[in-house]
Every structure is written in structure tokens, then in C-alpha cells.
Amino acid sequence: MTSIHVPSPIIQVRNLGKYYGNFDPAMIERTGPEHGTARDHVTASIVAAWGVNFDVAAGEALGIVGESGSGKSTVLRCIAGDVAASTGDVRLTPFEDGNVNILDLDPSARRQLRINTLSVVYQDPAEGLALGVTAGGNIADPLTAAGWRNFGAIRDRARELLARTEVPLDRMDDIVRNFSGGMRQRVQIARALANKPPILLLDEPTTGLDASVASGVLDLIRQLLEELQVAAIVVSHDFGVIEMLTERCLVMQHGRVVEDALTDQLLEDPHHPYSQKLVAAART
Amino acid sequence: MTLETAPQTSPTTIAQLVGHRTTETFALLDEESKREIRRALLQAVCIPGYQVPFGSREMPVARGWGSGGLQVTLACVGADDAVKVIDQGDDEGVNAVNLRRLVTMSTGIDETTEVDEATLIQSRHRIPEDDMNENHILILQVPVPEPLRGIERDIRELARMHSEADYSRMWVSLYEDKVRNGVITQSTGYPCLVASRYIVATTPIPRWDIPRLHQSKFLTLFGAGREKRVYAIPPYTDVEPLTFEDVPFEVESADGATCRLCGSSDSFLVEMPGKQESWSCSDTAWCRRQRNT
Amino acid sequence: MGYAAARGGLNAILTAENLVRRLRDLDPSDRIELDQFTGRLRLLVDRVMGESGLWAPELAAMALRQGEGDIIEAVHLLRAYKSTLGRLDTAIPVHANDMQLVRRVVPAFREPGGPQILGRSTDYTARMLTTTDREIVDNGASTNAIDTAPKTRPSNSRMSDALRDMNLLVDRRRTDDPEPFDITRTPAKPPAPRSALLSSMARAETGALVNQWYRNILGPDGYLHEVTLGEVRHGKLPINVRHPMTGGSVNIGSFRATEVEAIEDLNGSEEDRTRFDVGYGFCFGHNERKAIAMANLDIACYRDGAKSGLEQSLLMTTDGLDSAGFLEHLKLPHYVTFRSMIERKVAVRRVAEESK
Numbered sequence: 001m002t003s004i005h006v007p008s009p010i011i012q013v014r015n016l017g018k019y020y021g022n023f024d025p026a027m028i029e030r031t032g033p034e035h036g037t038a039r040d041h042v043t044a045s046i047v048a049a050w051g052v053n054f055d056v057a058a059g060e061a062l063g064i065v066g067e068s069g070s071g072k073s074t075v076l077r078c079i080a081g082d083v084a085a086s087t088g089d090v091r092l093t094p095f096e097d098g099n100v101n102i103l104d105l106d107p108s109a110r111r112q113l114r115i116n117t118l119s120v121v122y123q124d125p126a127e128g129l130a131l132g133v134t135a136g137g138n139i140a141d142p143l144t145a146a147g148w149r150n151f152g153a154i155r156d157r158a159r160e161l162l163a164r165t166e167v168p169l170d171r172m173d174d175i176v177r178n179f180s181g182g183m184r185q186r187v188q189i190a191r192a193l194a195n196k197p198p199i200l201l202l203d204e205p206t207t208g209l210d211a212s213v214a215s216g217v218l219d220l221i222r223q224l225l226e227e228l229q230v231a232a233i234v235v236s237h238d239f240g241v242i243e244m245l246t247e248r249c250l251v252m253q254h255g256r257v258v259e260d261a262l263t264d265q266l267l268e269d270p271h272h273p274y275s276q277k278l279v280a281a282a283r284t
Numbered sequence: 285m286t287l288e289t290a291p292q293t294s295p296t297t298i299a300q301l302v303g304h305r306t307t308e309t310f311a312l313l314d315e316e317s318k319r320e321i322r323r324a325l326l327q328a329v330c331i332p333g334y335q336v337p338f339g340s341r342e343m344p345v346a347r348g349w350g351s352g353g354l355q356v357t358l359a360c361v362g363a364d365d366a367v368k369v370i371d372q373g374d375d376e377g378v379n380a381v382n383l384r385r386l387v388t389m390s391t392g393i394d395e396t397t398e399v400d401e402a403t404l405i406q407s408r409h410r411i412p413e414d415d416m417n418e419n420h421i422l423i424l425q426v427p428v429p430e431p432l433r434g435i436e437r438d439i440r441e442l443a444r445m446h447s448e449a450d451y452s453r454m455w456v457s458l459y460e461d462k463v464r465n466g467v468i469t470q471s472t473g474y475p476c477l478v479a480s481r482y483i484v485a486t487t488p489i490p491r492w493d494i495p496r497l498h499q500s501k502f503l504t505l506f507g508a509g510r511e512k513r514v515y516a517i518p519p520y521t522d523v524e525p526l527t528f529e530d531v532p533f534e535v536e537s538a539d540g541a542t543c544r545l546c547g548s549s550d551s552f553l554v555e556m557p558g559k560q561e562s563w564s565c566s567d568t569a570w571c572r573r574q575r576n577t
Numbered sequence: 578m579g580y581a582a583a584r585g586g587l588n589a590i591l592t593a594e595n596l597v598r599r600l601r602d603l604d605p606s607d608r609i610e611l612d613q614f615t616g617r618l619r620l621l622v623d624r625v626m627g628e629s630g631l632w633a634p635e636l637a638a639m640a641l642r643q644g645e646g647d648i649i650e651a652v653h654l655l656r657a658y659k660s661t662l663g664r665l666d667t668a669i670p671v672h673a674n675d676m677q678l679v680r681r682v683v684p685a686f687r688e689p690g691g692p693q694i695l696g697r698s699t700d701y702t703a704r705m706l707t708t709t710d711r712e713i714v715d716n717g718a719s720t721n722a723i724d725t726a727p728k729t730r731p732s733n734s735r736m737s738d739a740l741r742d743m744n745l746l747v748d749r750r751r752t753d754d755p756e757p758f759d760i761t762r763t764p765a766k767p768p769a770p771r772s773a774l775l776s777s778m779a780r781a782e783t784g785a786l787v788n789q790w791y792r793n794i795l796g797p798d799g800y801l802h803e804v805t806l807g808e809v810r811h812g813k814l815p816i817n818v819r820h821p822m823t824g825g826s827v828n829i830g831s832f833r834a835t836e837v838e839a840i841e842d843l844n845g846s847e848e849d850r851t852r853f854d855v856g857y858g859f860c861f862g863h864n865e866r867k868a869i870a871m872a873n874l875d876i877a878c879y880r881d882g883a884k885s886g887l888e889q890s891l892l893m894t895t896d897g898l899d900s901a902g903f904l905e906h907l908k909l910p911h912y913v914t915f916r917s918m919i920e921r922k923v924a925v926r927r928v929a930e931e932s933k
Contacts, residue, residue, distance in 0.1 A: 108448045130456070137460045144455035151528035153461060173463050314663055320762075339762040342656035347902030349909065373914045381586035408911045427906065437891050439766050466928030471917035488914045510899050512764035534677055534918045554916045566913055 009055035010231035011079075011199060012098065016052040016088035018074050021045030022115070023086075031255065032284035033274060038255040048074040049188065049255045059197070059229035062264060063249030065278065071255040072235045076203050078103070080120045080234070083112035092117060094198045096209040115145045119192035123204035124186035127189065135162060135187045138176060142194040163191035166222060177284065182213035193224070200225075200232045206241060218244055239282035245265060251275045310481060312390045313373070314372035319342055319515070321359035325505060328516035332560040333482030334445075335429050340512040343386075350383050350408060350510030357387055366394040368402035373410040373552070373566035380408070398568040408525075411493040413551045413570040416502040418519065424487045426508035429515065431485040451483055454526065458554045459474070462531060477524045478517055491535045492552040498521040537557040538563060546574035578787035601645055609853070612637035623833070623862025624648065628897050630780040632832040632861055649782075649901045654897065669817045669826055672834055675834060678812040679731035681720075682797055683736055685807050691734035696811065698865075709783045729812060736807030737838050737855050747843065747854045749879075765900050767888040774878060776889060778871040782897030791868040793877065800885075802855060804839035804873045811835050835864050839872035845880065853878070 009119060019027075029038035030045040047050040049071035055206075056062045064072040076087040079277050081102075092100040102113060119142075122128045129138050139158040143284070148154050162172055171179070176187055185205065192200065197209050206214035223243055225232055234245045240251050242263060249266060251259040251274065259272040270276045311318065317339075324338035343351040357367065369384035371377035375397040383406060388395050396402050399414035404424060408425040416422060435453045436442050445451065454475065461468050472488035476497070486494060487506065496515055497504060502515040525533045541563040542549045553563040553568060565571035603606070604835070613659075614622050615634045625637045629652045631851075636655060664810030665715040680696030740746040758765060758773035765773035778786060786804045793799040837858035843849055856876025858868035874891060881887045894900065 052459045108450075111448070111450065133456060133460060134463060136463065137456050140459040141452055145450075145452040151459070151530050151531050154459065171549075266408070289644075309661065313660065317660070337764045339759075340654065340764065341660040342658050342898065343660065343697075346905065348901060348904075349901045349905030351902075372910050375769060376586040377910060378586045378589050382590055383589065386592075408909075409911075427903070438886060438894070440768070440883075463924045465919070466932065467924045469921045469925060471921050472914045488911075490913055490917045506788075510903055534924070536917050537924075552913070554912055566916075 006055035006057045008057060008093075010093045011054075011056040011091075011233070012091045013052060013054050013075075015078065016075060016078055016085060016090065016125045018048045018052040018071075018078055018083060018086045019045050019050070029226060031230070033253045033256055033258055038071065039204045044199075045256045049078070049252075052250075052252075052255075052257055054250060054260065056233060058231050060248070061075040061225050061232040061234055061246045063246035064233065064252060065239065066252035067250055067252065067278075069254070071204055072252045073239075074255075075097055075252070076120075076201050076233060076235045080118065080201055081114065082120075083106070093200060094193060104172045104214045106217075116195050117197055118201065119195075119197040120197040121185075121188055121192050121200070121202045121205050123207050125149065125176075125208075126182065127174050127186045128188045129184060132175055132176050133178070134173050135167060135190075136172045137193050138187055138191045142191060145197045157194065158190075161193060162187070164193075165190040166216075166225075180213070181209050184218055185209060185217050189217075189221065189224070192226070193239045198226075198230055202232065202245075204238075205234070207236070207238065220228040221245060229283050239267065239279065241256055251278065286427045287322065293455050295479055297379055298551040300398045310391060312343070312386065313355070313358050314331055314339060314365055320405070321355055323358065324514050325359065325516065327503070328514050331482075332518055332521050333484045333515060335508075335513040335515045340509045343509065345383065345386070348427060348511035349379065349422075350406075350425045350509070352507030352511075352514070353406050353408070353423050354386065355506070355509055356381055356423045356514060357404055358390075360404060360423070361387065361393060363391070363393065364393075364405045366396050366401055367406070368396050368405045368412075368569075370405070370410060370412065370569075372554075372569045373407075373412070373570075376568065390402030397567070398573075399493075407538035409490075410566060411489055411496050412550070413565070413567040416500070418501050420502040422502055422504045424489070424504060424506050426485065426506045426511075428473075429485050429506065429508040429511050429513050431473075431483045433485075442562050447480060449481065454483060454561050458528070459527060462528070467534065468527060468531065470505045475526050477522075478527060480520050480524075483526065484515060484517070491525070491533070493536070494523070494525050494533070499523075543571060543574075546571045578707045578797070591908060601643075609642055609917040611638040611642070614641055621646075621648070623866055624783055625655065626866075627861040627867065628780060628782055629659070631655050631659050631862075644845070645757055649759060649897050666818050669819060671814050671817065672876045673814070674732055674735065676732050676810060676812040676814050676834070676836065678732045678810055680731055680809075681732065682809045684809075685736060686739075686806050687738060689734070690739060692730050694730065718910060730828040732810065732812070735838065740807070740853060745853055747849055747852045748755075749854070755856055765851065765892050766876070767892060768918075769884060769888070769892055771879070774888065775857065775871075775875060775893050777858070778858070778874065780894065781867075781871075781891075781895035783864060783867045784901065785872065785895040785897065785900065786867055786870040789895060790873055793874075793887070801873070801877045802842070804841050806837065806869065806872075806877065807840045807855065808836065808838040809865060811865070833862055835860055835862065835868040837865070837872040839869070839876060840878070841873075841876040843880075848880070908931050 001052060022045055024043050027043055027045055030040050030042060031038050033184055038048060052075055054062060056207060064075060066072045074083060077083040079090055085103050088101050088103055089101045092102060095102065095113060099241055120128065128265050136155065136158040140154050141158060143154050158172060159169055162169060166185060167186050167190065176184055179187065205220050209217060210237055225245060234242065246263050249263045250257045251272060253274045259266065259275045266275060267279055270279045321338055324336045326336065328336045340352060341355060343354050344348040345351050350415060367384065367387050368375065369380045371380035374380065384395055399405065399412050399416060401420060402424060404421050405412060406423040410424065430442060432442055432445060432454060435457050436445065458468055472490050473486055474491050475483050476486055476492055476494065480486050499517055499520055499522065503519055506515045527533045536552065538553045540549065541553055542554055543565045544562050547562050548565060551565045551567055554566045621639045622634055625641060625648055626632055637651065641653040644654060667881050678692065678694060678904045680698060681694045682691055684691055710802065722774050737746060756777065760776050765777055793801040794803060813831045813833050816832060817826045817828050817829050820827045839856040839858055842871055843852060843854055854876055858870040858875065860867050860874030878888050878891060891924035
């Protein structure tokens with residue numbers, strides 16, 4: 001599996017792997033697409049993701065597509081630091097010029113990365129927001145974590161972000177729990193962008209939303225990715241989302257990458273049987 | 285020069301063992317206990333604002349009633365000290381009187397109401413109005429030493445927040461407070477950043493007293509007996525009340541009220557409730573001196 | 578004249594102390610002798626010793642008398658007294674199997690190995706208040722002569738051993754022997770070793786442990802289930818120390834304790850569902866409800882694996898002196914804080930009015 005070469009990558013991922021349970025080197029061979037499962041029948045361990053390699057350039061959005069259980073969210077969470085990877089090398093150019101494997105950092109350092117370098121938008125806004133805090137307060141959080149101490153400036157920046165994500169400013173001081181799902185997601189996006197991170201990870205950003213609302217949020221994300229030229233990873237089971245947001249994507253099945261192609265080409269001419277199956281299903 | 289062997293001092297019988305250990309205790313606690321508390325206090329002074337755990341002993345006063353402040357005072361006191369004890373600024377408050385007599389009874393040292401005569405000042409909820417200097421140690425009684433208690437209850441998460449200086453949720457709560465109420469509504473025990481590192485609970489001292497901690501000439505020790513922690517603000521340490529650059533820290537305002545006894549408006553005043561408000565200085569010794577001079 | 582601002586505060590205190598002493602000591606009834614506590618109110622004495630962490634029946638009786646029967650007051654007196662005592666030595670660890678039993682019940686089996694002794698328990702007595710003051714006369718004619726000195730029997734088998742032999746018990750026994758955590762010298766907080774948890778509970782307020790247990794079984798946020806009891810025992814254990822010269826073990830006394838082993842059904846997805854696990858309860862004196870609650874909470878805390886706040890609740894909110902002291906400290910003057918709170922309310926109101 002050769003991955004597409006990317007000049008000057010912002011994100012470099014090599015051999016990323018995550019398993020649950022006991023490790024037995026042979027279990028890698030006993031799991032994956034050829035075996036139709038990520039679960040090793042001998043050790044009962046689960047190889048949630050293995051041997052994942054890719055690069056992402058500045059201004060590029062990489063999609064990771066697959067059904068649930070494919071390992072796509074696992075990959076995102078390992079990079080985000082929400083899950084401890086079992087193995088791998090992940091480097092981010094904005095952090096120490098890409099000379100440090102961020103998987104080796106302690107939890108405190110990983111949290112620091114999340115303030116200025118890397119932001120995550122979760123499928124469930126409740127995971128990325130404090131529901132009992134106002135919309136403005138949720139944005140004040142990363143700002144103060146980055147050292148902002150001027151109340152007026154914090155308010156201004158929050159207004160700016162909420163306006164950009166099309167959240168009515170008269171709701172800035174309402175607690176997020178009182179917002180609809182679509183609005184919560186917009187606040188989550190505003191918050192993720194607070195400190196102008198060069199890297200953005202989006203995990204099924206519109207999956208939990210009503211269809212009528214999802215397209216609006218999707219369109220917003222598309223505009224933002226274009227505007228901000230961040231390096232982004234978009235995880236979704238929905239080809240519509242992948243098509244709209246990404247130029248390249250990886251297809252994952254049972255924890256492994258089975259195909260790595262330009263998004264347009266993949267949709268037109270998928271090579272791997274699993275990709276073909278997914279694309280066909282999406283077209284119907 | 286001959287090598288002198290040490291005289292035989294270790295006890296060899298139970299009777300000797302008992303006699304050996306139950307010598308007259310100075311300051312209620314045995315020497316080992318006091319040494320242990322002093323070790324914790326030294327750690328606290330070395331790491332300003334850090335809450336140092338210690339083996340808090342049960343005292344003749346109940347937990348929550350000054351057992352920590354008392355242990356700190358007893359660990360610090362020497363034969364030449366003079367102690368002042370106040371509660372709400374009042375030397376004659378019943379709890380202050382009780383604590384003071386426990387100190388003097390077990391040490392024989394002098395007690396005083398005057399700051400300039402004291403070397404140790406144990407206080408609940410006030411810093412005396414008088415200036416203090418390098419000759420003073422202020423010992424504050426602490427009900428709840430955890431400044432982040434309002435935003436987090438899990439001990440493990442609190443430890444992480446302090447160790448990583450991850451105080452963002454505290455800032456968010458200040459932001460929310462200001463947004464909701466127009467002012468930051470923390471009354472006493474205002475959270476402060478000490479030596480640009482740890483946020484501390486300043487105990488329920490009024491905001492009026494907070495500026496006195498910044499770059500103070502005196503050492504301030506904090507004793508939380510029930511929660512079994514001590515912490516310290518050494519002299520000449522930065523103490524900054526948490527607030528936004530453009531939201532000035534506000535001390536209590538009495539709207540121009542003056543003390544009915546001494547006429548002062550330049551001290552922390554407390555009022556009698558009811559239609560005809562009547563204010564007086566919380567610091568009774570200071571007030572008395574204003575009247576006498 | 579408020580008590581907070583009373584001038585002559587010392588007089589106020591001395592008067593209060595005098596009043597307490599006089600009304601207590603000069604009550605027209607007969608003064609209670611210490612042996613009346615230890616002889617006729619033994620369960621009260623046992624409970625106070627358990628919550629003080631001090632085995633000293635006579636001192637506990639004194640503390641109860643001085644504290645006019647208030648358990649927390651008595652515990653405070655005992656613990657504060659303990660603070661003035663130096664530590665002479667540490668006893669040699671004793672195995673609970675050395676307990677000379679006066680009572681043992683094993684609910685888990687009909688015919689367990691070893692003796693089942695109902696012993697001195699009110700469990701099956703009819704709770705009918707006797708309102709007539711009958712004088713109890715023992716003329717020796719009764720064929721059911723009750724020996725007031727309970728016969729003790731050695732405990733030579735224990736339910737957890739039996740379960741282990743049946744291969745029904747998870748084996749969590751350590752092979753190392755770490756120093757037990759001393760909660761009187763170092764405050765325990767999560768994550769804490771099991772010895773810290775057990776000693777905190779051994780010294781906890783009885784009602785606090787019973788309530789922790791009950792609210793975790795039936796309360797809105799509870800998730801525990803009742804255990805099956807393997808052992809409920811009460812008996813005497815020896816206190817042995819090392820002779821400073823010979824190095825041999827010397828018996829210097831004994832104490833009574835209550836010991837409970839609670840058998841827990843493992844049904845969690847990550848657990849060994851073919852086996853049981855065991856929780857342990859132990860406290861001074863005869864206090865079964867405390868030891869049973871303790872045993873159930875011990876295994877619950879282990880199974881919880883720090884997912885919930887149970888460990889924090891047990892380590893930090895079950896001490897009687899801490900909880901009662903902090904609660905009652907609310908009676909102290911708080912007028913400086915209150916003044917500051919009023920000031921903030923005025924400030925908020927002012928801002929609200931200005932923005933109109």
C-alpha cells in the first residue's frame with residue numbers, strides 16, 4: 001500500500017496502530033480485511049487500527065471513510081490524544097518543526113497541543129463543549145488557556161467567531177445546553193477555531209444532526225476549510241461529506257487502510273472491492 | 285584526644301520507656317509532631333501557594349474550628365514569642381479567646397492585642413489593619429484550602445489541574461460570573477495567583493485584605509486542620525487576585541460609611557443590621573488605637 | 578450582647594465551661610461509675626473506641642461520661658488525648674485466625690466448617706421494650722445458667738479459605754508485604770492503597786459507613802448490590818510485641834474486634850464470572866453493622882476501579898470528627914464574610930440598574 005506523496009506535510013503519520021487486550025505479534029496477521037474482522041480469535045484482542053500511514057499538507061483536507069468499526073475514529077482519536085496509541089509515529093510541523101513524535105509526549109504536553117496547535121470537532125457537541133457554560137464562555141475557554149486576559153478582547157473574538165459560524169449574537173450569553181443540535185455544533189466549531197489552530201480534526205461532524213440542519217453546517221465547514229487553509233482530517237462514514245470536504249481520502253476496513261486515493265477518483269473508479277461496495281451503496 | 289563514648293540514654297525498661305516519652309510537652313504537641321508540621325511548613329514556604337499535606341493531629345478544638353491554624357501556631361511558637369489571636373478581627377471573640385488561652389496555657393508566652401507587640405498573629409477571616417513586617421508571622425485559619433472547589437469536586441482532577449497549572453476552567457467561571465452579573469461576585473476568599481504559579485484559597489478574608497498579601501514584608505502561613513494541608517505565602521511574593529486586565533479588582537465598598545466609634549472609613553467596616561445602620565471597624569484593636577490617639 | 582462580639586470573651590468561656598461541668602456533675606442522679614459504662618453500656622463503649630482508633634475501655638468510659646453520652650464528643654476527647662501520647666511501639670502483626678471467637682455466623686452456608694456460635698446478639702431477640710423495671714435475680718436454680726464470661730473458641734476455618742479450596746475465589750493475595758499506610762500520620766487521598774482505605778473505614782463513623790452503603794444500594798446515584806456474608810465474627814485477639822532484649826514475642830494484652838468477610842458475586846464484563854471475590858471489614862469492639870458495611874464497601878471500591886467518586890467519599894467524608902466539626906463550625910461568627918456577600922449583592926444590583 002503506497003500512500004500518495006505529499007510535499008511539505010503538516011501532519012505525518014507512520015505505522016499508527018491501536019489494539020485492545022493482550023498483544024501477540026501474530027494477531028496482526030490474523031486480523032484485518034482478509035479475515036473479515038478486527039478481532040483476533042486466539043487472544044480475543046481487537047486490532048482497532050494498524051499500519052496506518054498518511055501525510056496531510058497545509059490547506060488540505062484528508063478524508064477517512066469506512067463503516068463503523070473500521071478504525072477511522074480510532075485513528076483520529078489517537079492523533080487527538082483522546083486515546084493512547086499502541087504504536088506509531090505522528091509528527092506535526094507546527095510543533096517543534098515536526099521533530100517530535102507527539103505520541104511520546106505525556107498527557108500534559110498533549111493537552112498543550114490542543115490549545116494552540118490542534119483542535120477537534122466531535123460528532124457529539126457535548127463532547128467538545130461544556131453544556132452548562134454559555135456560548136461565549138465555551139470560546140473563552142481556549143482563549144484563556146492560551147493566555148488571553150482581556151475581557152473585552154475575549155468578548156470581541158467570541159463575537160467574531162460566532163458571527164462567522166452563523167450563531168445569532170444575541171445568544172452569545174445563553175448556556176449551550178439550551179441550543180439545538182445544529183447550533184451546538186456551530187458553537188463547537190467556533191470554539192475549535194478560537195486560537196487559529198493550523199490543524200483541525202473533524203469526527204463525523206454532521207452525523208448526529210438533522211438532515212435539514214446538517215447541510216448548513218457542512219457548507220460552513222467547507223467554507224472555513226477553504227478560508228483558513230488548515231490541515232484537516234475529516235472522518236465520516238458518509239461519502240457525501242467526504243466528497244464535499246476533502247481532496248484525498250483513505251478507505252478503512254477492519255482496522256486497515258485498504259485504499260488511498262484522490263476523492264474524485266475514488267468515487268469514480270474505486271479499486272478495492274470494499275471501496276467499490278461502499279461507493280456503490282452511497283450512490284443508491 | 286580521647287574518643288568519648290556517648291552516655292547511655294536509651295531506655296531499657298518499660299518504665300523508662302514511658303518516662304522517657306512523657307516529658308512535659310511545650311505547646312500541647314510532642315516534639316515529633318511539631319517537627320513534622322514544621323517540615324511541612326518549610327516545604328510550603330519553598331513552594332509558595334502549594335498545598336502541602338501533613339499528618340494533622342486532633343486538637344482540643346474541633347475540626348473546622350481552627351485546629352489547623354492552632355497546629356501551625358504551636359509548631360512555630362518559641363518561648364520568646366508573643367501571640368495575638370483574632371476572629372473576624374476581634375481579639376475578644378469567644379473562639380479567639382479559646383484558641384489564645386490554649387497557646388498561652390501550654391507555653392507560658394505573652395499574649396497581646398497589639399500588632400506591634402506580637403510576633404505570631406493567628407487569625408480567622410481577617411488580616412489586621414496595622415502594618416506588619418519581617419518580625420511577624422501571620423497564621424490564617426483555613427476552612428477550605430481548595431480554591432477550585434466551586435468548579436471541580438474530584439480530588440484526582442483537582443490535583444491534575446494544580447500540577448499542570450491548568451486553570452482554564454477557573455477563568456471560564458470568572459468570565460461567566462462577569463457576563464451573568466456584570467461584576468465578579470466572589471465575596472471573601474478571593475482566588476489569587478501566587479508567585480505566578482499556584483492559585484490559592486485566601487481563606488474567607490475580605491477583598492479589602494487581599495492587596496496586603498502582595499509583596500508583603502511578613503510571612504503568611506495557612507493551616508487547614510480538617511483537610512490536613514498547609515500552604516504559605518512567603519514575604520515579597522507576588523499575589524495577584526484573578527481578574528481580567530480590563531475588569532479592576534474591587535474591594536468592599538461601604539458607600540462612605542464611617543466607624544461609629546473611631547470615625548474611620550479607612551478600615552474594613554461591619555454593620556449592625558436594621559434601618560439605622562451602624563458601622564464599626566472589624567479590627568477592634570486598631571479601632572481602639574484610633575480612638576486613643 | 579452577641580456571643581461573637583462579647584467583651585470579656587474569656588469570662589464567657591469560663592462561665593460556659595463551668596455551667597457544663599456543674600450541670601453534668603451535680604445532676605441529682607447518682608454519678609455514673611466507669612464500670613457501669615463498660616459493664617452495662619458495652620456497645621456504646623465499643624463504638625467510641627472504634628471511632629477513636631484507640632482501644633482503651635476505661636478511657637472511653639471517661640470520655641463518654643465527660644461528654645454526657647455524645648459519641649462524637651467522646652471520640653474527640655479520646656483522639657485529642659491520643660495526640661498527647663507518644664508511640665511506644667508497634668505490635669507484631671496478628672493473623673485474624675488467632676481470634677478467640679465468642680460469636681460466629683456464616684450466612685453463606687448451612688453447615689460451614691468450624692463453629693457457628695450465635696453468641697450474644699440481639700439479632701433474633703424480640704424487640705419488645707421492657708417498661709417494668711424487673712430486678713434480675715439469678716438464684717442458680719435455672720438450668721440455663723448464663724455464664725457472663727463468654728466461652729471463647731478458636732477459629733480454625735474461614736469461609737474465604739473454603740471458597741478458595743473450591744476454586745471459587747479470585748486470588749488477589751499479594752506476595753509482597755508493604756508497610757501499611759498510617760492515616761494518623763499521612764492524610765489519605767485517592768488513589769490510595771487498600772490499607773489506607775481499610776484503616777479509614779475502621780475508624781469511620783458508624784452511621785456514615787452504614788449510610789454510604791445504603792445510599793449506594795438504593796440511592797438515586799447508587800449502583801452497588803448487597804453481598805452475601807461469609808463470616809461475621811466477634812472475639813478476642815492478642816497484642817504481642819517484640820521483647821527488646823530477647824527479640825521474642827511477648828503478649829501484653831488483648832482486644833476485641835469484629836471481623837466480616839463479604840462474598841461478592843462478580844458479574845462485570847471485565848470480571849471473572851466463574852468466581853467470587855471478597856471484601857473485608859474490621860473494627861474495634863463489637864460493632865457488626867459497621868464491619869458489614871465496611872466489607873461491602875471495600876469490595877465495591879475495588880471493583881469500582883476509580884471510575885466513580887466512591888473512593889473519595891470513603892476516604893474523605895466518613896470521619897466523624899471531620900464531618901461534625903465542619904458542620905458545627907457554621908455556628909462560629911461569619912459576619913465578615915456576610916458583610917462582603919451583602920456588598921456584592923448591592924454591586925450586582927447597581928450594575929443591573931445602571932444598564933437599564
